[in-house]
Amino acid sequence: MQSDILNDLVSLRRDLHAHPELGFEETRTSTIVAERLEAAGIEVHRGLGKTGVVGTLRLGSGNRAIGLRADMDALAMPEIGNPPWKSTVENRMHACGHDGHTTLLLGAAEQLAREGGFDGTVHFIFQPAEEGRGGARAMMADGFFNRFPVDAVYGLHNMPGLAVDQIAVVEGPQLASSDSWTATFKGVGTHGAKPHLGKDAVTCAAHFLSILHNVVAREVDPLQPAVVSACALSAGDFDALNVIPDEVKIGGTARAYTPEVRDQLEAAIGRLAHGAAASFGIDCDYTFIRRIPPVVNAKDPTGISRQAAARAGDVLTEFPPSTAGDDFADFSQEVPGCYVWLGNGPAQDGALHHNTRYDFNDDAIPTGVRYWVELVRAALPQRAGE
Ligand SMILES: [Zn+2]
Ligand SMILES: [Zn+2]
Known part of the structure; x- marks a missing residue:
């Protein structure tokens, strides 16, 4: 990844970290997302599930379509760690790394808008309110699947303990109901x-x-x-x-x-x-x-995710499922899906997800962006001769 692009994404991630917003209150975050998508020439749809945003990028003549989902919300908890980009809002914190997820998907959307390399339609789903407030359902209630029909959906979560170039892609159950x-x-x-x-x-x-x-x-x-x-x-x-x-x-x-x-x-x-x-x-x-519901990775999307992960980094094909939940499951119950774990490096001071010192590791940005870009190219390949 070019250093100016990486620096820009790192500052975006830190800016989002400093300005955390709870589910359905992500007005600042979703405005930044929408404005950056528009600036990249991507069609933008706002207001799905109140603060959700969908960016649509179509290339070529293919009628295949996929959805890539990132969550944008933070948690109602204080940040005890002291990074320079520490939360500026009392009792609000990006302790689950959704600041990173938003950055990765935005970085990938911008790169795909610049470079293309696929044939079909990608819907970039910036979901509100993953943390127990039902953001995925709210987007669906606003007609997500009717307005943006997709053949498959893909999700990603950061995972401390795995190296920043590791991506775990496993078929079957990933997260519990x-x-x-x-x-x-x-x-x-x-x-x-x-x-x-x-x-x-x-x-x-x-x-x-x-x-x-x-x-x-x-x-x-x-x-x-x-x-x-x-x-x-x-x-x-x-x-x-x-x-x-x-x-x-x-x-x-x-x-x-x-x-x-x-x-x-x-x-x-x-x-x-x-x-x-x-x-x-x-x-x-x-x-x-x-x-x-539980997140259960389907066979075909898992195969595509594995190809993309192999191009972006080091694939792990075995990784234990988590007893946590993610409402990505609401999307992947409607169409086949695959949800992967992106390494976030060693747990700093033992801080894991939802810990008052957790901080998304910016070193994972290049692998994460590359994974999304390669995923689109693997799922929607250009036809020979094009
Ligand atoms: Zn969480
Ligand atoms: Zn999370």
Whole structure:
């Protein structure tokens, strides 16, 4: 990569890092994206999913089309690290490297607009609100697939621990489904000294928690990954330690890599919650909210990604899936897709994604941009004679 281009992309990345925006609030970021795409001569569509942007580049006469997706949002957390490009906004931080993702895809769009080398249509998808706010769904609700029909979609995430010239491209499950559940145990509150006059939801909730992990340990196939965690619990008041409260609410997350296990988790957590409640003679309200499906890489796009990764750097064909989720899955459920991991170098001070010291490694920019450019050329090759 030419040094002036690289320097420009590094300053862009640092500028985005210094100005993080939460999901659906990426007005500054999406304006920069849209203006740079326009300056590169790319057709720009704004306002998909509120702050999302799609850039469209057509070359040749081919009717094939692909979508390349980058996420733009930051997290509501403080930055404790102290780089010169540290966040200038209180309690907002690019701790997942989406500043890097935005930069890589923009760099690739600009290079492809300058150099071409493919035949067909590329839609550059700058998605808002990946971090749990449903940006992909919002873009789809605004007609993404109708307005920008694509044969396949591609995604990328930075990964500390891999070298900056390494790209892991693996067929099959990459990221888990990410769903939320709550169970509210509804007893009858009473004096702490007279438990027999009420129905004790606190003890019932404890009973539920003690059997909850049987779902993964005893029900799900041991060869199928699954996670169930209780992450929030509320009841009673520490200023009223002689009151057994009416209700206890417990909530958590459930993760799986297949639709079958996902269904199994939903049913089993609910059955245990209702079972625990029944054994205490109380009621239970159970909800399971399907947030995002698993990311599962399809065969053909994975083969294309592998070719591109081999041209851009060093391909790893084996890499363990992550129990995190990414709503790229909403796109790749509609059309075949492939999601790869781009090395981000050694974890600095042990800082991983969502850590208050995390910072995207600019040394990964050349590999990441080259990967996107080569991917377009591998997926939409020019025909002989052109
Ligand atoms: Zn994240
Ligand atoms: Zn992320």
